[in-house]
Amino acid sequence: MAEMNTPESGAKKGKKKARSKKSSTRVDLTAMVDLGFLLITFFMLATTFSKPKAMEVNKPAKDKEKTEDLPEIKQSKTYSIVMGKNDMLYCYTGASDDTSIKVDSTFFSRTGIRAMIKQRQLEVQQQWGDKDELFVMIKPLPDSKYRNMVDILDEMAITGVKRYAIIDEFSEIDKLVATKSGNRLISEKGMQAINAEIAKTGIK
Amino acid sequence: MSKVKLPRKSTAIDMTAMCDVAFLLLSFFILTTKFKPNEVAQINIPSSTAQLPLPDKDILLIQVEKGGKVFIGVDDQNTRALWLAKMAEHYKFKVTATMQHNFVVLDSYGVSASQLPQFLALSPEELNKVKQPGISMEVKPPNPSEFMDAILFARQSNPKLRIAVKADKEASYEDVNEVIAQLQERKVNKFNLITSGRAANAESANKE
Numbered sequence: 001m002a003e004m005n006t007p008e009s010g011a012k013k014g015k016k017k018a019r020s021k022k023s024s025t026r027v028d029l030t031a032m033v034d035l036g037f038l039l040i041t042f043f044m045l046a047t048t049f050s051k052p053k054a055m056e057v058n059k060p061a062k063d064k065e066k067t068e069d070l071p072e073i074k075q076s077k078t079y080s081i082v083m084g085k086n087d088m089l090y091c092y093t094g095a096s097d098d099t100s101i102k103v104d105s106t107f108f109s110r111t112g113i114r115a116m117i118k119q120r121q122l123e124v125q126q127q128w129g130d131k132d133e134l135f136v137m138i139k140p141l142p143d144s145k146y147r148n149m150v151d152i153l154d155e156m157a158i159t160g161v162k163r164y165a166i167i168d169e170f171s172e173i174d175k176l177v178a179t180k181s182g183n184r185l186i187s188e189k190g191m192q193a194i195n196a197e198i199a200k201t202g203i204k
Numbered sequence: 205m206s207k208v209k210l211p212r213k214s215t216a217i218d219m220t221a222m223c224d225v226a227f228l229l230l231s232f233f234i235l236t237t238k239f240k241p242n243e244v245a246q247i248n249i250p251s252s253t254a255q256l257p258l259p260d261k262d263i264l265l266i267q268v269e270k271g272g273k274v275f276i277g278v279d280d281q282n283t284r285a286l287w288l289a290k291m292a293e294h295y296k297f298k299v300t301a302t303m304q305h306n307f308v309v310l311d312s313y314g315v316s317a318s319q320l321p322q323f324l325a326l327s328p329e330e331l332n333k334v335k336q337p338g339i340s341m342e343v344k345p346p347n348p349s350e351f352m353d354a355i356l357f358a359r360q361s362n363p364k365l366r367i368a369v370k371a372d373k374e375a376s377y378e379d380v381n382e383v384i385a386q387l388q389e390r391k392v393n394k395f396n397l398i399t400s401g402r403a404a405n406a407e408s409a410n411k412e
Contacts, residue, residue: 028216028219029219029220029222029223030219032219032223033219033222033223033226036223036226036227036229036230037226039230040226040229040230040233043230043233043234043237044233046237047233047236047237047238048238051257051258051401052249052258052370052398052399052400052401053252053254053255053256053257053258053398053399053400053401054254054256054257054258054259054368054396054397054398054399055252055254055256055396055397055398055399056254056256056394056395056396056397057394057395057396057397058393058394059384059388059393059394060393061388061391061393083377140377140381141377142376142377142378143376143377144376144377145373145374145375145376145377146250146268146371146372146373146374146375146376146377146379146380147250147373147374148377149377149380150250150252150373150397150399151250151252153252153397154252154253154254157252157253157254158253168381
């Protein structure tokens, strides 16, 4: 039926087309590219690229029964770093005479704390002949951030300090440094515990 | 002067090369991808120069959020099932099939023991919506904290577990220290802090 309705000109064209034409083998790839990039975007967004790294921490075992005295470290081999709020660091070299201590405040940077540790390593090397004799005492105040702890441990790895410890007990000097710099010495939880203790004893 | 006739060029471009590149990249991403786990807490980890890759097996992950909320989880599903059974025994609640399934699927959790049965009875959709309050770190003197118990049971379920602490860089030292102190109470003195890599810094430091 449709053939009957076709005009003559059309019929002529049809006749011409009847000669088999060589069709190109080209395919339109645009859609395929679209799909490819769509999937790429999906995988890029869904992937986790940087594998997390682990920093190993070994803490000394707490032994409640064993309270034997550990050999004391000579003050001149130590270096104390007190970590306060706002990424501030206060460091000083221990001395037998507390009045002659000079406390430096510094930041986390290559010219700040790292230079100071290196300086201290040199001093220890001159005095004791081995820079590994240096003992760094890290004392984070409750206002410091977790990042500070990671940074300072990292700093120990970078400067190659062999002996260091994170210490939660504060000496008189640390307490002075903390109060002078506007840091709290006792954490909120500690404060609550103390208040509870006071309340309890008060009632009794 | 006759007009110069510009030959009409077709606007179709050969897409073959582009298609090749697209699929090359695609295959790269498919092969290297490792899907992000469904995270209970938003944690920005600090960076460090540590080069040790985190092992992918037998990990007990402790997550500390910025505000100090603590979540824990283990990676292995068999361990999770055992872990739940141990906790159910200790806190005396019954484990139904749905609860077990929910717990096994969960990457990490942060609800107190008293809420745990109720929490696990929820449907999976609800489970993802619930804001978890974090595990209780409170120590009531004769009893250890729920966190310490959870650590104990997890390690009983799989003694090979290594402990990794993933804390937000803005988390306060106090909160992280509390976690570490309680781990030490459970005689865990060796653990990993999860950080993101930062390689160049260490090298430049050594050159100095």
